[in-house]
Amino acid sequence: MDNVKQVIHDADKVLMHTYNRYPIVLDHGKDMYLYDINGKEYLDFTSGIGVFALGYNDQDYNMALKEQVDLLLHTSNLFYSEPTVMAAKKLAKASAMDRVFFTNSGTEAVEGAIKLARKYHYKKTGNSGGEIISMDHAFHGRSMGALSVTGTKKYREAFEPLIGGVKFAQFNDLDSVKALINNTCAVIMEPVQGEGGINPSSSEFIKGVRELCDKEGLLLIFDEIQCGMGRTGSMFAYQSYQVKPDIITCAKALGCGVPVGAFAAVESVAAAFEPGDHGTTYGGNPLVTTAVSKVFDIIDSKNILDNVKVMGKYLSEQLNSLAKDYDIIKEHRGMGLMQGLEFSIPVKDIIAKALDRGLILISAGSNVIRFLPPLILEKKHIDKMIQILKESM
Numbered sequence: 001m002d003n004v005k006q007v008i009h010d011a012d013k014v015l016m017h018t019y020n021r022y023p024i025v026l027d028h029g030k031d032m033y034l035y036d037i038n039g040k041e042y043l044d045f046t047s048g049i050g051v052f053a054l055g056y057n058d059q060d061y062n063m064a065l066k067e068q069v070d071l072l073l074h075t076s077n078l079f080y081s082e083p084t085v086m087a088a089k090k091l092a093k094a095s096a097m098d099r100v101f102f103t104n105s106g107t108e109a110v111e112g113a114i115k116l117a118r119k120y121h122y123k124k125t126g127n128s129g130g131e132i133i134s135m136d137h138a139f140h141g142r143s144m145g146a147l148s149v150t151g152t153k154k155y156r157e158a159f160e161p162l163i164g165g166v167k168f169a170q171f172n173d174l175d176s177v178k179a180l181i182n183n184t185c186a187v188i189m190e191p192v193q194g195e196g197g198i199n200p201s202s203s204e205f206i207k208g209v210r211e212l213c214d215k216e217g218l219l220l221i222f223d224e225i226q227c228g229m230g231r232t233g234s235m236f237a238y239q240s241y242q243v244k245p246d247i248i249t250c251a252k253a254l255g256c257g258v259p260v261g262a263f264a265a266v267e268s269v270a271a272a273f274e275p276g277d278h279g280t281t282y283g284g285n286p287l288v289t290t291a292v293s294k295v296f297d298i299i300d301s302k303n304i305l306d307n308v309k310v311m312g313k314y315l316s317e318q319l320n321s322l323a324k325d326y327d328i329i330k331e332h333r334g335m336g337l338m339q340g341l342e343f344s345i346p347v348k349d350i351i352a353k354a355l356d357r358g359l360i361l362i363s364a365g366s367n368v369i370r371f372l373p374p375l376i377l378e379k380k381h382i383d384k385m386i387q388i389l390k391e392s393m
């Protein structure tokens with residue numbers, strides 16, 4: 001057996017079968033490209049599902065991590081470390097939040113945000129059981145808490161009962177949110193739904209939800225795990241809507257490759273947590289928070305947000321003209337470098353053909369191709385992607 005067959009054979013025996021993987025064994029990456037163990041090159045328009053905002057193997061980023069590896073990886077949260085505090089300051093400043101809790105994943109960030117909302121409600125009202133309103137087609141993760149607020153029934157069904165008191169409204173329909181308010185403590189939503197099919201909030205909806213939360217005394221949680229960290233052209237998507245949440249969740253591109261997430265909140269909400277209310281062994285360790293700080297520095301020093309705006313516009317024009325030329329494309333949606341094409345047919349075969357031609361794409365649901373390229377991309381990468389996509393359709 002060759003190496004590829006061997007790895008796939010072994011993986012099928014030893015890994016739990018929770019993913020259908022492509023028969024490709026990846027080995028290394030550089031900037032916009034990934035290479036498999038036979039040296040075949042792939043243009044990556046997924047960033048490893050929204051993670052590699054800076055592309056592969058940024059040298060500044062790698063050096064910072066290498067230096068930290070030789071200093072200290074982990075401290076436990078019983079002590080202070082400088083990288084943790086530095087990263088928290090940068091995240092708080094960039095998000096206009098006051099206090100940060102670092103986690104090891106996006107799912108855990110959502111768990112923490114839910115716990116904080118419940119604790120806040122408990123302190124305020126003296127009652128537990130504050131209800132949470134989430135949205136249809138929302139994706140917030142796979143643990144029991146995060147799954148409870150994930151708006152896709154097929155992900156939830158086999159694992160019920162999940163946490164109670166969760167209701168689902170229609171995304172972009174304010175009346176459907178109003179209709180669910182009861183003993184509610186929070187509304188959770190993605191400003192731009194990712195996994196659910198690249199659905200940006202309308203400006204009226206997101207502003208309307210904020211006003212409703214203010215009026216009813218509810219907390220507003222924005223899950224920016226996929227749409228945050230510059231992806232839509234501002235550091236966080238809510239900033240382009242000029243709406244501020246009470247709690248945010250963040251992960252994926254927060255660490256650009258190391259497993260790190262965070263939830264952050266404004267002071268009055270964060271104050272609901274007291275020592276003992278929440279914890280994590282690894283969360284915010286010096287290694288991952290060194291990465292977080294470096295990511296913020298590089299986004300700034302390389303003017304990444306400007307690039308997202310310029311390239312986002314170009315990508316949008318190109319996808320729009322594709323949508324006009326091909327009848328099988330129903331709609332084009334998105335913001336910045338988070339865009340999608342909805343087809344009238346399943347996109348699985350198109351993605352497989354593109355992969356043969358050296359382009360990595362990802363779906364969002366069965367009929368949407370999602371475009372989440374590294375934020376460092378240039379025009380020539382978009383042109384190449386469009387060319388391969390056309391051949392694959």
Ligand SMILES: *Cc1c(COP(=O)(O)O)cnc(C)c1O
Nearest residue numbers: 105106107139140141194225226
């Ligand atoms: C990916 C994602 C999550 C889950 O993050 P993990 O790191 O996979 O646990 C939650 N919310 C959104 C919006 C996501 O895109």
